[in-house]
Amino acid sequence: MSETRRYLQHIELEEITKPSTEWLSIPSQLHDLTAKAFETLYTCYGENTNQNPADKQITERLIDDALSPIAKRIYEGKQTPEGQRAYSRGRLFSTSLSSLDTEMRGVIQEQASMAALMIYQIDRLIDLQKAGSIESILDVFADLSNLHGELTRSEEYECVMADAEWEVVNQASKRAKLRHKETNQNKIKALAEWEKTGHNYSSMAAFATQRRKAYDVKERTLYDWIRGHCRQKL
Incomplete structure (x- = not known):
């Protein structure tokens, strides 16, 4: 049984994987973040969804594979006082960072893992919204915002490095x-x-x-x- 089916309680992957399907399971305020997360996930694993839309089983496997390394870092982060506090408040990304040296933050996180964790946190936000847990919503949304920011910086850094590499080759x-x-x-x-x-x-x-x-x-x-x-x- 896919771990994704246990992790995701509200996001319907059939809506994500079928073109032109309305996202009824996801609040409209979260559509852009959700689209960004799935686009990054598919790109990292080489899935061209414009030519060959990924089906539900493929998407489940990608999320499972991407969550695996960051789940290990979350577990390690929980062993620190800082990480335990972050985890208790639902800030999973912050938990994953608490066990890392400061200089390693932002480079150790793989884009696919961050995208998968974004999807998981979006699903948790939907759950908390239905439960009316305002304080928890704020914590998870803050973590989600940090995730999105880190993912954006990672992609920008990748573009800068690609441009720099091209310039080196061009000059050579x-x-x-x-x-x-x-x-x-x-x-x-x-x-x-x-x-x-x-x-x-x-x-x-x-x-x-x-x-x-x-x-x-x-x-x-x-x-x-x-x-x-x-x-x-x-």
Whole structure:
């Protein structure tokens, strides 16, 4: 039996997974957060819901898989005084962070896990709303807000890193092209010098040994240039 069926008491996954189905099980105020959570979950697991909508069983499995690592961190967090206080107030995301070093917060949380926990907390909000537990609603909503903020920052960081990686690759490509251009120019100059003064050297090897530094290449490279050039003339 899927753990999701035990965790989610109010969100009807059939509504989520069927296109153009109205979300009657979720208050309209929570639609945007819910859509964000499921979109992130599907994206993290490579499910293209525009081309091939995920069915209920797939969605249940994704939520179960994503909740597993963060559930372990919640359990560990409960062992600390800070975490126990957060857990007693329904702040599960805060509980999961309480066992981590400060510098690790925000990077240890996987996007899929945060998205799945958002779905779980939204379901809890619906339950608390029906029960009229105002104080608990505020605690869970605060935790949900922190989750959403952390997930957004994580995605923005991922975009920044992707842009930075592209820029590094782009700059490296430009430098490689520049070096290649400079090498070709040096080759042309070296061959021109050989044509003009090559008779002053005892051999191609001697020319390569004495003139390699002038063209910023290895001796073997310069020798191969000259030899190839001479063979083409035969």
